[in-house]
Amino acid sequence: MSIRRTIEGNSLILENTDNGDRVTIRETIDEDTALIAPEGRLTAEMVHDLEDELTSLALVCRDMRIELGAVQYISNSVIRTLLEVQHMVDARQGTLRLTKAGDDVWNRFEEMGLEEVFDIARE
Secondary structure (H helix, E strand, C coil): CCEEEEEECCEEEEEECCCCCEEEEEEEEECCEEEEEEEEEECHHHHHHHHHHHHHHHHHCCEEEEECCEEEEECHHHHHHHHHHHHHHHHCCCEEEEEEECHHHHHHHHHCCCCCCCEEEEC
16 A cells, blocks of 8 residues: 655645545644644555644644545544544643534444543534
C-alpha cells in the first residue's frame, strides 16, 4: 500500500495509489484556531498521514474544528486518532469541535458510544 501526499493551495491531498481512494483535507488557520475540512473516505490506510497532519495542527493551534460534512466514511482507526487529538487539545486547554456530521458518520460515533465524548454536531 502506498499513499501519495500532495499539496494544492491550502489542501493536503492523500491518494491511495493501490485502490484510487482520495481524500482532500482543506486547512485554514486563523490566529490560534485550525479549521480542517476533509472530503472523501477516511480509511485505515490513510490514518497515519491524517494523524501526522492533525497532531501537527494540534501542536500549533489551541482550538480545532473539523467539518465532517463531506466525509462519506470514517474508519475506527481514524476515530481513534481523533480521540488522541482530543487528548492533546484537552492537555493544552483548547477545544476540538466536530461539525456537520452526516448520518453515516454520526452513526459510527453513536455505535461506539462516542457522541457524548466528543463535541460533535450533526448537519
